[in-house]
Amino acid sequence: MAADRTTSTTDATRSRSPHEDGTKRPARRPSHPRRLRGRLGRQQRKAQQRQASGTALVPYEQPTTEAAPQPRQGISNKLTQLYWNASMAMHRFQNRPPKTRTAKIVVVVPAHNEEGTIAGVLQALLAQTRRPERIVVVADNCTDKTVEIARRFGRRVTVIETVGNRDRKVGALRMAWQQYVAYGYDYMLGVDADTILSPDSLAALEDELEESPKAGGVMARYTFDPDLGQSRWARLLVRMQRLEFASWTIDILHRKRNTYVLGGQATLFRVSALQQIVDEERRLSPWDPEAQVEDMELTWMLSTRDWETKVSATARAYAGPMLTIRSLWAQRRKWDEGMIRLLLGSKIGATTMYPWRVQLKNGINALTRGLFVLLLGTSLLIGAFEWNWIWVVPPILAALLNFKHARKVPNHTRLDLFLAGTLVMVEIYLWFRLLAWVTSWATVVVGIRRDGWARQYKAEGLPAGQTMIATGEVV
DSSP states (O other), X not given: OHHHHHHHHHHHHHHSOTTTTSOOOOOOOOOOHHHHHHHHHHHHXXXXXXXXXXXXXXXXXXXXXXXXXXXXXXXHHHHHHHHHHHHHHHHHHHTOOOOOOOOOEEEXXXXXXXXXXXXXXXXXXXXXXXOOSEEEEXXXXXXXXXXXHHHTTGGGSEEEXXXXXXXXXXXXXXXXXXXXXXXXXXXXXXXXXXOEEOTTHHHHHHHHHHHOTTEEEEEEEEEEOGGXXXXXXXXXXXXXXXXHHHHHHHHHHTTTXXXXXXXXXXXXXXXXXXXXXXXXXXXXXXXXXXXXXXHHHHHHHHHHTTOEEEEEEEEEEEEOOOOSHHHHXXXXXXXXXXXXXXXXXXXXXXXXXXXXXXXXXXXXXXXXXHHHHHHHHHHHHHTOXXXXXXXXXXXXXXXXXXXXXXXXXXXXXXXXXXXXXXXXXXXXXXXXXXXXXXXXXXXXXXXXXXXXXXHHHHHHTOOOTTSTTTTTSOO
């Protein structure tokens, strides 16, 4: 018990404050004003440091400013604002920076004895609103004044001559490709030596290639100049060719301008797409010398590699027409036979589907007309012919369709509309084309191979010294 009391006394003594023993606490001195100011200053500096270091939490209050009411604009103010907006838009349009073109274009003109047309072709190329970086004329085995006329243009035109070329147009294009096109150019414009381009054609073709990175080539929409014919019959023949190609162009436009042939008359190619064909097919140039229709074969090579092949929406070219029945027959036979052989040697797919449809369409036209002649002749021989007015309906529909196509011919005349509406000359021309097509199929089926280029040169009256006919290789 004594020990417990001793422990309690000690704890109480420890918990008691120093001044609870009865001693008097000294009075607290008042703080000096300087000390107070120093203490407040230190506190303010610490608060400022905490705010600067981001440790201080400051509540954010959304400003409660009320939007000032907008005055209502009158009609005069609105018209004034519209006027100033239009003025500023016009000012920006007129003072816009010029568009810089970075692509380089080379023009290749293969020419075989084209002294009568080469000067006009080069003048049209030099007059383009978008001037090409280089124009190359490949004089292929020329025996006339083609080289002399082309060299009169000086440094603006590069002239090269083939030596011992037996591949004709393909050989000329191959020489230009190996010497110029494949080195430093983005686009290549292939132009025939009898094709005149409108002044803005090259600019339009380049714009379409730049706007469509998937396009491997764009062809100008070409037609013919009827004034090139020196006789009435020649001018009539040219008008029929104009109507034929107008119908073909309208058909292509219905297919979103996708074409199965980029004609050599005037086509702008993407050089990288052509180089892809050279690399993958292991060729000396993009064109196949074994193909009678090298431009169609090249187009199919591009299509199978997912390159788009288009017809231009605006670019226009005037190609050289055939002025005689003989030359027209030779040209169409070359085209038909080349296309048939190309189809028979290719697999049926998306690329060849439309050309096969063209063949089927020609076959139906030939069959219906052949049956009509057979039935009409038989009925007249046996005396069973009876007239029915319903037979007038098909010719009327055909005349209306031809009239519509004739209106699409550039610079068409009343004579063009008359010939299309009366249907007589159009039907005669169609019979001519179907006869050439049937003959071409028969030639291919029988197995006869002919040099279409040589026969066309001969039919056009060109010097045949360099053709295979002159050397006796083709009969």
